[in-house]
Amino acid sequence: MKYIVLDLEWNQTYHEKALAVQRELESRLRGEVIQIGAVMLDEKKNICGSFCVTVKPRFYKKIHRHVMRLTGIDQKQLDNGLPLREAMDAFYRFCGDDAIFLTWGPDDIPMLCDNLRANRLEAPWLSRNYDMQPMFNFDTDGAERKQRSLEYAMDYFHIEQTLPAHDALNDAYFTALVAQRLHLAEGVRRADEAKTDNLSLFVLGDADSGERGFSDIKSVFAAPQIVNPVCPLCGEPLEDADKLLHSKGQRYLRLYRCKTDGEIFTEVRLTRNINETWRARVTVYRATEEKITRYRDKLALKKDFAKKNRRRNKKAPTIEE
Numbered sequence: 001m002k003y004i005v006l007d008l009e010w011n012q013t014y015h016e017k018a019l020a021v022q023r024e025l026e027s028r029l030r031g032e033v034i035q036i037g038a039v040m041l042d043e044k045k046n047i048c049g050s051f052c053v054t055v056k057p058r059f060y061k062k063i064h065r066h067v068m069r070l071t072g073i074d075q076k077q078l079d080n081g082l083p084l085r086e087a088m089d090a091f092y093r094f095c096g097d098d099a100i101f102l103t104w105g106p107d108d109i110p111m112l113c114d115n116l117r118a119n120r121l122e123a124p125w126l127s128r129n130y131d132m133q134p135m136f137n138f139d140t141d142g143a144e145r146k147q148r149s150l151e152y153a154m155d156y157f158h159i160e161q162t163l164p165a166h167d168a169l170n171d172a173y174f175t176a177l178v179a180q181r182l183h184l185a186e187g188v189r190r191a192d193e194a195k196t197d198n199l200s201l202f203v204l205g206d207a208d209s210g211e212r213g214f215s216d217i218k219s220v221f222a223a224p225q226i227v228n229p230v231c232p233l234c235g236e237p238l239e240d241a242d243k244l245l246h247s248k249g250q251r252y253l254r255l256y257r258c259k260t261d262g263e264i265f266t267e268v269r270l271t272r273n274i275n276e277t278w279r280a281r282v283t284v285y286r287a288t289e290e291k292i293t294r295y296r297d298k299l300a301l302k303k304d305f306a307k308k309n310r311r312r313n314k315k316a317p318t319i320e321e
């Protein structure tokens, strides 16, 4: 077994062009991969190899000004890159089977998957992939879900930025230096456990794949799949809806019960489409005791806070939202 720390750079295009291409492909392609960088770590987390390839884009062929400025990759380099199929073959030869892929943040793997789909390619050997951000959070201050930048993690471990950023290999190298300081095996095990609790995942209002986005948050919560959720295990309606817990980053969590399968959470995460409408990513997962306790504690905290606020504002005129 080895760890492959992976970083990608991708090209972008202007909004109308991207929409047209995605409509044509009938799949999401927000960017096109132009560089794959990777650093291999052995089981003891020693660096034992590196890989870098420039990929020739097929749909967004012209380098975006902003991407060129950021990555230093120019049009000539792009034109001389390998087609994605060949680049992935070479990458596979480097990785071999039995690799665990690590990225900084949740974006690279979905981006790569979108690119593979657009090119009718498959790479099942990539399936064991993990985001290192939660591992970093767990090993440092335990703050879940905070998206810390790689720079933040490097600062934290006093790793000096000795090479320019936004080069896939350099970024993979610095991510690997962070990885060496984390409890990777435990992080992977925790992520695997969390995955087995996940029951279903779907996206509503994804404008990138041609759906109409939601014009406001209220209409998201009027969508039938959200108003009347069903249990992914038995297909029966979920019952006993508890209170909606709104957390930072437009996350909405609600506890339900399925008569057959017990307590189940639905989490709605809202993000903006490129046309400024909303899309909702809905995750349905098994409610473990630990998660229920955390949910109830947070609800109680909010209630407490609201009560205090009301008392404080008693004499002040209320402002309706």
Ligand SMILES: [Zn+2]
Pocket: 231, 232, 233, 234, 235, 236, 258, 259, 260, 261, 262
């Ligand atoms: Zn059920």
